Amino acid sequence: MIDYMPLTFLAAGEKGQVVDIKGGRGIVQRLYEIGFVPSTVVEVLVSHNPGPILVNVKGARIAIGRGMAAKIMVRRL
Amino acid sequence: MREEKVKAMGIYAAIIGLIYLFISIMEIFGGIYNVPKDIFGGLVLLVIAATYLTGVKRALNGECKGLSFLIAGVFLSSVFGILYILILFANWLEYLIGNASFSFYLRPEIWLFFAILPLAYLIKKEIRW
Amino acid sequence: MTTVALIGNPNVGKTELFNRFTGLKQHVGNWPGVTVEKKVGKCVCKGKEFEIIDLPGTYSLTANAIDELIARNFIVEGKPDVVVDIIDATNLERNLYLTLLLLELEANVVIALNMWDIARNGGIEIDVKKLEELLGTSVIPTVATTGEGIEKLKDEIINSIKKERRKIKFGYGKEIENKIKKVKEIIKKDDELAKKYPVRWLAIKILEGDEEILKKLDGSKYKNEIIEAAKNDEDFESVLAEKRYDIISRIVEEVVTKKGKEEWTFSDMLDHVFLHRVLGIPIFLALLYAVFQFTFSFSAPFSDMIDLFFGWLGEIAKQNISNSMLASFVSDGVLAGVGSVLVFVPPIFAMFFALALLENSGYLARAAFVMDRLMYKLGLHGKSFIPMMIGFGCNIPGIMAARSIENEKDRIITIMINPLMSCSARLPVYALIAGVIFGSGYMAGAAIFSMYLLGIALAIMMALIFRKLLFKGKPSPFVLELPRYMFPKMKTAMLHMWERGKWFLIKAGTFIFAVVIIIWFLSNFPWNATNGGTSIENSYIAYFGHAIEPVFKPFGWNWQASIALFFGFLAKEAVVGTFGALLGSTQGGIMEALKNAHWFTPLTGFAYMAFVLIYFPCVATIGVMLREMKARYTLITVTYTITLAFIVASIIELIGHLLGFS
Ligand SMILES: Nc1nc2c(ncn2[C@@H]2O[C@H](COP(=O)(O)OP(=O)(O)O)[C@@H](O)[C@H]2O)c(=O)[nH]1
Ligand SMILES: [Mg+2]
Numbered sequence: 001m002i003d004y005m006p007l008t009f010l011a012a013g014e015k016g017q018v019v020d021i022k023g024g025r026g027i028v029q030r031l032y033e034i035g036f037v038p039s040t041v042v043e044v045l046v047s048h049n050p051g052p053i054l055v056n057v058k059g060a061r062i063a064i065g066r067g068m069a070a071k072i073m074v075r076r077l
Numbered sequence: 078m079r080e081e082k083v084k085a086m087g088i089y090a091a092i093i094g095l096i097y098l099f100i101s102i103m104e105i106f107g108g109i110y111n112v113p114k115d116i117f118g119g120l121v122l123l124v125i126a127a128t129y130l131t132g133v134k135r136a137l138n139g140e141c142k143g144l145s146f147l148i149a150g151v152f153l154s155s156v157f158g159i160l161y162i163l164i165l166f167a168n169w170l171e172y173l174i175g176n177a178s179f180s181f182y183l184r185p186e187i188w189l190f191f192a193i194l195p196l197a198y199l200i201k202k203e204i205r206w
Numbered sequence: 207m208t209t210v211a212l213i214g215n216p217n218v219g220k221t222e223l224f225n226r227f228t229g230l231k232q233h234v235g236n237w238p239g240v241t242v243e244k245k246v247g248k249c250v251c252k253g254k255e256f257e258i259i260d261l262p263g264t265y266s267l268t269a270n271a272i273d274e275l276i277a278r279n280f281i282v283e284g285k286p287d288v289v290v291d292i293i294d295a296t297n298l299e300r301n302l303y304l305t306l307l308l309l310e311l312e313a314n315v316v317i318a319l320n321m322w323d324i325a326r327n328g329g330i331e332i333d334v335k336k337l338e339e340l341l342g343t344s345v346i347p348t349v350a351t352t353g354e355g356i357e358k359l360k361d362e363i364i365n366s367i368k369k370e371r372r373k374i375k376f377g378y379g380k381e382i383e384n385k386i387k388k389v390k391e392i393i394k395k396d397d398e399l400a401k402k403y404p405v406r407w408l409a410i411k412i413l414e415g416d417e418e419i420l421k422k423l424d425g426s427k428y429k430n431e432i433i434e435a436a437k438n439d440e441d442f443e444s445v446l447a448e449k450r451y452d453i454i455s456r457i458v459e460e461v462v463t464k465k466g467k468e469e470w471t472f473s474d475m476l477d478h479v480f481l482h483r484v485l486g487i488p489i490f491l492a493l494l495y496a497v498f499q500f501t502f503s504f505s506a507p508f509s510d511m512i513d514l515f516f517g518w519l520g521e522i523a524k525q526n527i528s529n530s531m532l533a534s535f536v537s538d539g540v541l542a543g544v545g546s547v548l549v550f551v552p553p554i555f556a557m558f559f560a561l562a563l564l565e566n567s568g569y570l571a572r573a574a575f576v577m578d579r580l581m582y583k584l585g586l587h588g589k590s591f592i593p594m595m596i597g598f599g600c601n602i603p604g605i606m607a608a609r610s611i612e613n614e615k616d617r618i619i620t621i622m623i624n625p626l627m628s629c630s631a632r633l634p635v636y637a638l639i640a641g642v643i644f645g646s647g648y649m650a651g652a653a654i655f656s657m658y659l660l661g662i663a664l665a666i667m668m669a670l671i672f673r674k675l676l677f678k679g680k681p682s683p684f685v686l687e688l689p690r691y692m693f694p695k696m697k698t699a700m701l702h703m704w705e706r707g708k709w710f711l712i713k714a715g716t717f718i719f720a721v722v723i724i725i726w727f728l729s730n731f732p733w734n735a736t737n738g739g740t741s742i743e744n745s746y747i748a749y750f751g752h753a754i755e756p757v758f759k760p761f762g763w764n765w766q767a768s769i770a771l772f773f774g775f776l777a778k779e780a781v782v783g784t785f786g787a788l789l790g791s792t793q794g795g796i797m798e799a800l801k802n803a804h805w806f807t808p809l810t811g812f813a814y815m816a817f818v819l820i821y822f823p824c825v826a827t828i829g830v831m832l833r834e835m836k837a838r839y840t841l842i843t844v845t846y847t848i849t850l851a852f853i854v855a856s857i858i859e860l861i862g863h864l865l866g867f868s
Contacts, residue, residue, distance in 0.1 A: 027683070037448045054481060
């Protein structure tokens, strides 16, 4: 059973734990640097489809595009 | 206790929001009483009204999230209140240099700004900055 | 001289600290990437002179982004004596990542634990002694905005030059360490490499497959051996990033205590509304409207004062200078021309002030967020919005701000549409024409506001077209850190306003001054034929104006308006300067004179405003464009703006006529 899903599946106010990042090396690296490393707990603050989502990652408010967010796999907490 | 306060603020915001809505309509269509016709200005008031009114329902439920709309509303009211006070001052300067006549006309945005000050005070006491 | 480099994540207060150190005032802003250029300042403290270098704000030191590369190269090659790493005390977890990288680079690091005030008030306790111990560097709590802790930081910088730093190795676990060791051994064989770079750092970078570093191996005898040893099939960069965050979370656990449970912060609350699905964009438009009302209505009396002052000076000059040619030169040429441009200092400064407030409060980044949704659909990028907003002040810094957009296609589109943003040099033209055709009051304000909206609409349209024709594909992904909301500081906003607005004064004093003199000459000579400037119809400028008039005749613009457009190529505010010189100094100022001249009807005037908005990026903007992108794209920009101006002005007049305006 797969128990993880793209970050875009979380609604505002929900928290998730990063499991994996899919995608090319450039994107993965970029997301790692801003804190999306596996086991980090992130909280979705704002998510209106369409439009970017706002996530609390390690204490910072990071706005990321929906396409990029879809590459971040999280386990809902 | 806290929930009570949020509810009280909700009622206050409902009243303020409705006044904003009312004046917004007067400004958009213009000429009613001594409210000037100012379409853009009226639309701005509509936005402010919407901000307050969106928060009312939640605030009446005692939810914290409702409070955020009131805070944003207070912020917008202040921006426009202060803006029109500055413009009033500018008009007075214009009169001093002999370029225009001057009437001490308080745009509704100005007195509405004073009307939200109690709400601003309540909120400031309530939340941690 | 001792060199000190400042480094830190975006929005940690680096610029603020730089200003504290150097007193050299510079732009303070909120979006990442504003300090792409290297800024250098000097500071004398305790009798020693320091050179302070402001490095770009970065999260990391990879070769992936130009900012990071600049910072890294400076530390590796420039070997500054001290690197001051500024970290945000309220968010150690993120900020320490860069710190670890710097320590890995074996830089001489001193840590400024900034935003100490916010941490203190927010109930975050940090055990500074412990942090120093764990990192092996000195850590000084600071508040850049008030200057708290700055003296101590200076002392520590001086100390750290003499002191041998205790090196702390952050281990990455046995398996990785073994690999690092293996590569290290081989690097050590090459004396030159080992002397030039920190060996452990070099080994790690090679393992990570950093392209820039691999290039540095060229010329080493051991290149192949090193690469052979570093061969691995793991994604080392990601593994190491993960390990580093592990180390950080252990450090944070030891030094940080948070009092009170986590609540919704003020920023969370405001974001809930300002980024609201429905309310977000209307609120943004409302605030934009406030900026323009402030710019236009509030500054009006100050402009009038300047106007009156120059009118009065002109009268005095006319009455007291007996030589009629000189009198005309001074009053109709210099005073009327320069005065008519200086009148716009108040609105321009007001606009920069208001934009600075939006920016420093943290709202501008939110505007990028709410607009991203729209922008994406239009083939643009949320980040493109910040250059566009700054473009309202001046297209030049707007175009430069586009550097923060990593993707080249996105960046070029953003630059190409920037001239459609109504920069403040266009404001004088709008203000003058709107005042003439609509009088003073809200109607004129609305007309001006509509120019800004028109610019945005056209920019969006052109972006769509460029995306379809020139740069196929989707905009690149959007990542932006939203700073926390802050009450903007009056002093910072004023500084900001001055920094960005002073170019206008400089231009008025040099460039515009020259244009004005040329126009005066052309409109008063031949002196006898024009009867000392009284019958402009016989002047050179009239010949010239009549020559180009046919082009603009269909729009209902006379030769004076046409010639003003010609001078507007140089700088858009020269349009106003031209009117000023053509009308001469008159009682009641240029606006009265233009009103009485009846050169514009509401419709032709409105179309004229639109034309001025679109028709050409000014010469200075073209210069920057050539620097920032290929000449081909600059050429396209010039061509499309000219074409678009004619099309839009025609449409406005056509629709206006159909609606029965004249
Ligand atoms: N409260 C507080 N605000 C600060 C401090 N340092 C900087 N700021 C504010 O934080 C914002 C970002 O600072 P800035 O210097 O532009 O950050 P940079 O991006 O690192 O250059 C500005 O509004 C500063 O006024 C500090 O120590 N305390
Ligand atoms: Mg900065």
